[in-house]
Amino acid sequence: MADAYDKLIFELSSPGRVAWSLAEADVPEADARTLLPEKYLRRAAPELPEVSEFDIVRHYSRLSRMNYGVDTHFYPLGSCTMKYNPRLNEDMARLAGFARLHPHAAEALAQGALQLMHELARDLAEIAGMDAVSLQPAAGAQGELAGVLMIRAYHLSRGEKRTKVLVPDSAHGTNPASTALAGYEVVEVKSLPNGEVDVDALARTLGPDVAAFMITVPNTLGMFEPRIVEITEMCHATGVQVYMDGANLNAILGITRPGDLGFDVCHFNLHKTFTTPHGGGGPGSGPVGVKAHLEPFLPVPVITKDGDAYALDWKRPKSIGKLQAFWGNFGMLVRAYTYIRTMGPEGLRSVSDNAILNANYIMKRLEKDYDVAVPGPCMHECVVSARRQKKLGVTATDIAKRLLDLGFYAPSTYFPMIVEEALMIEPTETEAKETLDQFCDAMIQIAREAETNPAVIHEAPVTTPVRRLDQTRAAREPNLRWTRRA
Amino acid sequence: MVSRYIANTPDEQKRMLGVIGAASLEELLVKIPAKARLARPLGLTPALAETDLIRHVTALAARNADADSHVCFMGAGSYDHYVPSPINHMISRGEFFTAYTPYQPEASQGTLRSIYEYQTMIAELTGMDVANASIYDGASSLAEAALMAHAVTERGEIVLSRAVNPLYKRVTATYCEGPSLRLRDVGAPDGVTDLAAAKKVVGPKTAALVVQTPNFYGCLEDVAAAAEIAHAAGALMVVVADPVNLGVLEGPGKLGADIVVGEGQGLGVPMSFGGPNLGVFAAKNELVRRMPGRLVGATVDRDGRRGFVLTLQTREQHIRRAKATSNICTNVALCALMATIYLATLGRDGLVRVGALSTAKAHYAAQRLGAVPGVSLRFAAPFFKEFALKLPKPPERVVSRLAKQGFLAGVPLKTFERSLADCLLVAVTEKRTKTEIDAFAVALEKAVA
Numbered sequence: 001m002a003d004a005y006d007k008l009i010f011e012l013s014s015p016g017r018v019a020w021s022l023a024e025a026d027v028p029e030a031d032a033r034t035l036l037p038e039k040y041l042r043r044a045a046p047e048l049p050e051v052s053e054f055d056i057v058r059h060y061s062r063l064s065r066m067n068y069g070v071d072t073h074f075y076p077l078g079s080c081t082m083k084y085n086p087r088l089n090e091d092m093a094r095l096a097g098f099a100r101l102h103p104h105a106a107e108a109l110a111q112g113a114l115q116l117m118h119e120l121a122r123d124l125a126e127i128a129g130m131d132a133v134s135l136q137p138a139a140g141a142q143g144e145l146a147g148v149l150m151i152r153a154y155h156l157s158r159g160e161k162r163t164k165v166l167v168p169d170s171a172h173g174t175n176p177a178s179t180a181l182a183g184y185e186v187v188e189v190k191s192l193p194n195g196e197v198d199v200d201a202l203a204r205t206l207g208p209d210v211a212a213f214m215i216t217v218p219n220t221l222g223m224f225e226p227r228i229v230e231i232t233e234m235c236h237a238t239g240v241q242v243y244m245d246g247a248n249l250n251a252i253l254g255i256t257r258p259g260d261l262g263f264d265v266c267h268f269n270l271h272k273t274f275t276t277p278h279g280g281g282g283p284g285s286g287p288v289g290v291k292a293h294l295e296p297f298l299p300v301p302v303i304t305k306d307g308d309a310y311a312l313d314w315k316r317p318k319s320i321g322k323l324q325a326f327w328g329n330f331g332m333l334v335r336a337y338t339y340i341r342t343m344g345p346e347g348l349r350s351v352s353d354n355a356i357l358n359a360n361y362i363m364k365r366l367e368k369d370y371d372v373a374v375p376g377p378c379m380h381e382c383v384v385s386a387r388r389q390k391k392l393g394v395t396a397t398d399i400a401k402r403l404l405d406l407g408f409y410a411p412s413t414y415f416p417m418i419v420e421e422a423l424m425i426e427p428t429e430t431e432a433k434e435t436l437d438q439f440c441d442a443m444i445q446i447a448r449e450a451e452t453n454p455a456v457i458h459e460a461p462v463t464t465p466v467r468r469l470d471q472t473r474a475a476r477e478p479n480l481r482w483t484r485r486a
Numbered sequence: 487m488v489s490r491y492i493a494n495t496p497d498e499q500k501r502m503l504g505v506i507g508a509a510s511l512e513e514l515l516v517k518i519p520a521k522a523r524l525a526r527p528l529g530l531t532p533a534l535a536e537t538d539l540i541r542h543v544t545a546l547a548a549r550n551a552d553a554d555s556h557v558c559f560m561g562a563g564s565y566d567h568y569v570p571s572p573i574n575h576m577i578s579r580g581e582f583f584t585a586y587t588p589y590q591p592e593a594s595q596g597t598l599r600s601i602y603e604y605q606t607m608i609a610e611l612t613g614m615d616v617a618n619a620s621i622y623d624g625a626s627s628l629a630e631a632a633l634m635a636h637a638v639t640e641r642g643e644i645v646l647s648r649a650v651n652p653l654y655k656r657v658t659a660t661y662c663e664g665p666s667l668r669l670r671d672v673g674a675p676d677g678v679t680d681l682a683a684a685k686k687v688v689g690p691k692t693a694a695l696v697v698q699t700p701n702f703y704g705c706l707e708d709v710a711a712a713a714e715i716a717h718a719a720g721a722l723m724v725v726v727a728d729p730v731n732l733g734v735l736e737g738p739g740k741l742g743a744d745i746v747v748g749e750g751q752g753l754g755v756p757m758s759f760g761g762p763n764l765g766v767f768a769a770k771n772e773l774v775r776r777m778p779g780r781l782v783g784a785t786v787d788r789d790g791r792r793g794f795v796l797t798l799q800t801r802e803q804h805i806r807r808a809k810a811t812s813n814i815c816t817n818v819a820l821c822a823l824m825a826t827i828y829l830a831t832l833g834r835d836g837l838v839r840v841g842a843l844s845t846a847k848a849h850y851a852a853q854r855l856g857a858v859p860g861v862s863l864r865f866a867a868p869f870f871k872e873f874a875l876k877l878p879k880p881p882e883r884v885v886s887r888l889a890k891q892g893f894l895a896g897v898p899l900k901t902f903e904r905s906l907a908d909c910l911l912v913a914v915t916e917k918r919t920k921t922e923i924d925a926f927a928v929a930l931e932k933a934v935a
Contacts, residue, residue, distance in 0.1 A: 020570060325623050
């Protein structure tokens with residue numbers, strides 16, 4: 001085991017220890033019990049740990065060492081774009097003028113923040129070929145909800161009551177979930193074996209009851225949809241709006257734009273394409289871009305510019321409303337803005353070129369030992385199947401676990417669902433050739449081990465702080481909080 | 487074009503293309519139809535070198551009136567609380583902030599353990615059985631609670647007090663659009679929810695009654711009485727609460743809440759112009775399989791060692807797709823980590839101290855400011871750390887005058903509640919000093935004279 005540490009912060013507690021520093025009261029009456037009626041007051045002090053500041057620092061430092069992160073390990077988690085998170089972005093987001101700015105600061109007192117948001121929205125619109133962008137959604141899934149609700153409001157404003165949204169069977173789970181949440185019946189559209197949209201099947205499904213077609217480009221097999229322009233035209237011919245899940249935007253920066261492909265709506269994942277850190281599971285940021293006909297429905301408030309003055313425009317009667325209490329995950333917006341200004345137009349184009357190059361390099365190097373899901377060239381990620389290995393008793397999960405032992409985080413597994421034993425590999429442009437080579441060597445080694453020594457794979461991982469965990473027990477006897485043992 | 491964030495050199499690119507068997511990068515793009523290609527460079531500002539960019543972004547930041555350059559008396563959902571130094575240092579460790587959702591638990595025990603600690607602390611503070619790993623913010627947590635109450639009760643109405651943060655109500659309305667849930671109001675004319683009116687509105691169609699305590703105006707609500715009304719009608723009681731206050735105030739779970747949601751920004755998360763925030767979500771045990779979002783559970787590994795995993799995932803979108811309890815995927819794990827370290831740092835006595843100091847200073851400030859000629863406290867109800875002041879001059883103008891004196895005076899209420907157009911909402915945290923409050927009173931007196 002790399003690290004035998006097995007404490008929770010509660011287990012470090014020693015009555016009387018403190019890690020905080022608060023001044024004594026400097027006002028006359030400081031007893032809450034005399035200021036507030038008894039019935040509102042807490043009867044028993046909260047059971048929180050009592051530790052020293054150094055206990056905190058050492059404990060969380062130790063916990064951090066139980067994680068793999070992009071900083072420490074190649075993290076080829078497909079569809080998540082685990083690229084390097086520039087430190088300059090972190091510095092900028094922590095400037096007091098941003099980090100210490102209150103969300104209700106009067107517009108005149110927040111001009112710098114509003115300017116940054118206005119410019120970022122404009123830049124994202126240019127990158128995606130959209131007419132307007134709302135920065136408010138907190139993550140991709142919330143961007144999807146906003147997008148689908150705008151489509152709904154648009155149809156309703158035209159007196160059309162459409163009830164269905166089409167989603168390919170290869171889609172991210174959030175697509176059907178967000179669509180259902182927006183009140184639509186989700187109709188799954190079968191993909192062709194190569195992951196492409198079955199255009200004929202789609203044509204048969206389109207109709208006056210369909211509100212939207214939602215699709216990821218490049219698709220979740222890492223392939224560009226060759227007939228996409230035809231598809232969006234076909235949809236529009238029947239009044240169907242087309243939504244692009246922007247999860248894979250890292251593949252197309254400066255190469256092609258959703259708006260030019262005919263999409264009406266697309267969302268951005270700033271935590272993927274635009275280097276804001278993934279944080280162990282967020283915060284993300286999921287701005288949503290629309291064509292002009294959907295602009296009246298954008299979430300409020302919209303940031304406007306009049307001369308040199310920036311303002312929040314709330315007077316938008318057709319708006320779908322609000323998604324977050326405030327204006328968006330601003331701290332992430334500062335990071336994305338900093339990144340876009342760092343890269344410039346040529347730099348962003350080079351991001352996609354190198355992301356594509358890296359993915360194709362991996363695919364080429366693995367094609368002899370794994371079944372490639374779809375022949376290349378791929379875009380920014382590639383999907384390989386472990387079906388050959390499965391015949392030897394080695395599954396995609398087993399391969400993922402063995403990779404952990406060999407010093408790599410695992411690709412996404414079992415996604416997309418239309419590929420058997422899928423391993424979805426996204427290297428990103430920030431990785432160097434030698435890292436890709438090490439990873440490919442490891443994958444090839446595992447393919448060999450599957451043939452000659454599968455036990456070492458089934459035993460994996462053995463170098464991590466814990467070995468394979470009992471998921472069934474966790475679900476059957478949920479233990480979701482710590483309690484003091486009697 | 488050389489970028490410090492891209493590793494491959496032109497020579498390496500050439501070698502890689504050689505392995506792939508492509509003559510150029512362009513050859514890898516064959517699947518993209520020519521007519522779909524962008525024929526020009528993106529129309530963006532040219533790349534800036536690091537020092538130039540720092541200068542530019544720093545200048546933007548300097549145009550904002552922040553809580554370092556000004557003394558902050560603003561609240562209304564975001565507060566200037568004490569942030570212990572270790573938080574930023576710990577969350578800045580790359581192993582935490584550059585990891586993602588712990589899909590491979592063996593390589594994510596740090597994140598999983600910290601979330602388990604977080605769930606424990608939030609459940610403890612709110613007086614509930616179980617808390618999830620987080621929602622985006624307080625508003626979307628409330629929206630998810632409304633959807634969950636609808637799913638549990640199969641009823642179509644959500645009754646909200648008018649003293650719930652109006653922005654939370656707007657977000658809830660957005661989320662309730664799809665399932666066509668009806669939102670109904672209960673007034674709060676005296677600064678607290680009119681429970682007699684609530685009793686009339688809550689009925690057999692009600693999925694949930696929602697109150698916030700302290701409410702949007704800072705006043706304390708009688709949660710136990712509200713819960714009785716909700717339960718008598720077979721509805722769930724949903725309480726919006728700020729966890730940083732719960733060292734002093736009773737956990738809503740002990741007063742009858744079925745779901746507790748709230749904004750956890752006060753637990754060590756920077757205000758950051760309103761985001762990212764921390765959506766707190768906690769519920770009773772019997773509702774756990776209906777909960778939105780991620781849950782971390784304890785289990786054992788092959789050798790019997792304690793370990794942690796994402797669990798009860800069959801509720802979630804990546805498995806249940808259109809039938810998931812929520813569409814949430816990425817949440818705000820790093821903000822939850824900030825809150826965990828905050829609560830570990832404050833501990834049982836520190837959090838009580840934060841609450842006690844906030845309320846003491848708020849009461850002192852209310853007395854000082856309420857004594858300014860022409861100024862009065864708008865509501866007589868008991869309050870915690872925030873209160874509405876009725877001003878003799880338009881609050882917007884007072885705010886802009888006081889900003890010039892170095893004070894962020896508060897949040898004008900006009901845009902939230904027309905009948906309170908002459909009111910300013912003032913928040914006082916444990917960070918404010920008597921000297922600052924006294925100076926604020928003097929400045930306010932001049933500003934309204």
